[in-house]
Amino acid sequence: MMVFVPYQQVILLLSNIMTTMMRVYIDGINAQNEANLAAMRHMRRRRRARRQAVLQAALAYNQRVNPVERQFLGPRVSAWWDAAPRQDDRFWKENFRMSQPVFNILCDILRPRLQRDALNGFSVEKVVALALYRLSTPSDLRTIANLFGVGRSTVCELVQEVCVAMIDVMMQQYIVWPTGNRLRRTIQAFEEKHGFPQCAGAVDGTHIPIIGPAKNPADYHNRKGWYSMILQAVVDNKLRFTDINVGFPGRVHDARVLRNSTLYEKGQNGDLFPAWYKEINGTPMPIVILGDPAYPLLPWLMKGFSEGANFGQQERTFNYRLSRARMVVERAFGQLKGRWRILMRRNDSALKAIPQMVTSCCILHNFCIEHNEVYEAGWDQMHVIYEQPQADPVHDVVPSADDIRNALLGYFR
Structure with missing residues (x-):
């Protein structure tokens, strides 16, 4: 015998079920929100405790050093x-x-x-x-x-x-492009220490972490997944910055940063270096700087061979020599960020102020080198991550640049 239930009761039953499910769902969300708020309050308390501990330690130290003067200092003391x-x-x-x-x-x-x-x-x-x-x-x-x-x-x-x-x-005074005797000493040092002739430096870019700006934030979101500003720099054999370019958004490719810099303009116009040539395997080789695969191959900019069908022992030797000489720029970036650690963490300053801070750190980096300030090994404890070459190299090979690189194969052999 079939029992028919009035549709009003069915609707009421379904409504009660939906109400109960909604109440359970809302209770779950409220519980999660309370847990998140509790975690945030806990983190704030920990940060506040750390700040107070640093301040109390500094004040206690000064109290031990000069307790008489300390008791007369007001609330705004240093x-x-x-x-x-x-x-x-x-x-x-x-x-x-x-x-x-x-x-x-x-x-x-x-x-x-x-x-x-x-x-x-x-x-x-x-x-x-x-x-x-x-x-x-x-x-x-x-x-x-x-x-x-x-x-x-x-x-x-x-x-x-x-x-x-x-x-x-x-x-x-401190970020100076090498000329004259300084250029000669730089070329000689690269050849004697790194085995690469006619080299006056290495170029690369590094990312400076920033807070995502309110205007055009996507432009600053780099391929690593965070917001940054790019520092492009040329470094000599003593790890000194000889040319810097700061300010491009982190999303911009290294090759595009180069093409929009005065370094590229001078290099293309032949104003970067004097016409000092060295004959290598019958090819007159000009003065060059070294770059990673992200950069184009140019008569004044050398990069390594891509590993392909024709990649052999000679190409592998060339890449090794170039990579060994190019490590000066990686080391310079490592010491720059290890010494001036504001460049390692997310900078909370205004966007327009960050290029000035980065430039100042580069100046101070050279200033410390010029005054023989030794870089302390303990400053590397922040785990400086060297920048890796970007995955999509730009293919813009000039025939004369290709001839120069091929001539170096026999030189290194």
Whole structure:
């Protein structure tokens, strides 16, 4: 015997089932949201505790060093910085990446430029130290403000002021394209140490992490999956930057960055190097720089052979020699980011200010090399990742460049 249920009861039953399922689903979402909020609150507490621990350690250290003066300092103090002049060389290198005598030289160079600007009553030494600490450590603005006794907004203003001063005063002095005797010494060093003739440097690009900008963020999203800005640089045998180009979005290919740089324009016009040739296997070879497979092969820019059907022992030897000489640019990028660690983590500064900070780090990199500041092995603990060649090389072979590279095969053999 069949029992018929009124359709109103069926609809009511289905409605109750749907209501119960919806309530369970909403309860699950609410529970997940509460768990996420709890995790975020836990992370904030941990970060706050770390900041307070750093500040308390600095204040406690200063209390031990000079307890009499410490008790008279007000709420806006710079006790940590006030004690810095009495510290040893290790303290200066750990916090400012250079010894105190070299720091004083840097302050003397920037003093005329900085004293023309309003420094909010701070000394040149304090302003320069604050900028170096910002560039060399992953500390946040709050920690730096507490260590130097200034406001967070003042930290940003002073750092940009020092970066602009470095570019105006030191750029042309410390980032110099090799000419004359310096060029001759560079070519000789590459041939004697790396076995590559007529080489004046190596070019490559590296990505500087940034926060995704509000305008055109997709342009800065690189092939690695994060937002970045590109630094293209040429490096000589002493790991010094001789040419830099900063500012292209991370999505741009290395070859396109090169083609839009003054380096490419001078190279194509024949203005990059003097006409110093060396005959190799009957071919006059000009002065060149070395690049990875992402770059085009040009008479003034050498790159390795692609592994194909005609790739043999001679091509393998050429690639080995070129790669060994080109490692100077990889090492320079590694030391640049190891010494100035703001380039290793995501930079939270305004987009227009980042090229100035990157350029300043390159200037400081050369400044430290020129003043024999030894790069400490412990600075590599941040695991600097060398940039790998981009997967899609650009094929733009000029016949004369191909002849030059083929002539080098017999030279290396």
